[in-house]
Amino acid sequence: MQESNARVGAPDWLEEIRWNADGLVPAIAQDAVTGDILMMAWMNAESLRLTAEEGQAVYWSRSRGKLWRKGETSGHQQVISEIRLDCDEDVILLKVEQKGGIACHTGRRSCFYRRLEGGQWASVDPVLRNPEAIYGKKQGGSNHE
């Protein structure tokens, strides 16, 4: 985390956010047109500032410990339509245009493709594109850790 560095000269709107103990907040990505919830990932101050500046979603990868420009490998960028903040100032909502129509590393439109049905998590949304075709054969792990 480079929390203190990221906040040097930080704009006021960034100072209003209540980061957690790790300097992060959850960020929900929603399709600006359809309203579909695409994914949830995490942001630190720097990633949110870059998201606003660049007009594309930039998250903080907790597993890799670095900035993660959504779509940097897949081409599935998220172009920002709106950035919203909740009443507690600790959750961000991004309204986005999802390039390629695929947000999930499994090749599905949304990461929320499993629904609780009869006491089981049933996969109810189709794979639109084979992940190997998106990321190559070596891709593993999660897209948004």
Add this chain to the structure above:
Amino acid sequence: MQESNARVGAPDWLEEIRWNADGLVPAIAQDAVTGDILMMAWMNAESLRLTAEEGQAVYWSRSRGKLWRKGETSGHQQVISEIRLDCDEDVILLKVEQKGGIACHTGRRSCFYRRLEGGQWASVDPVLRNPEAIYGKKQGGSNHE
């Protein structure tokens, strides 16, 4: 937290969830009809089990350290339409019918009523009902901590 107790005899679908170090996961509530994102709060295993059993959203209040049946004071319950899980098994999405049409403790439909505009968080959604009329004059603090 009564994490271990809550998991005694827990159904398999609950065991598949990757709770954080505090035994919690974020839960996003979305209007099942309009697609509006209403709020994000936190759940432990017991609250999610109760949500599924009772068909109404039950969260875990981090500030109060106890279960929080959404709408217990306001009457603004969230009736469950679907429970979804993301690809990392660490975020829950609830599709709900929002009773009273108000999810936020500020009296607005959604907690995400502020939009980043010109370097400021602008309140862009109307207050539908005075919070004092919902909670009484003593109400203070956040609705979903």
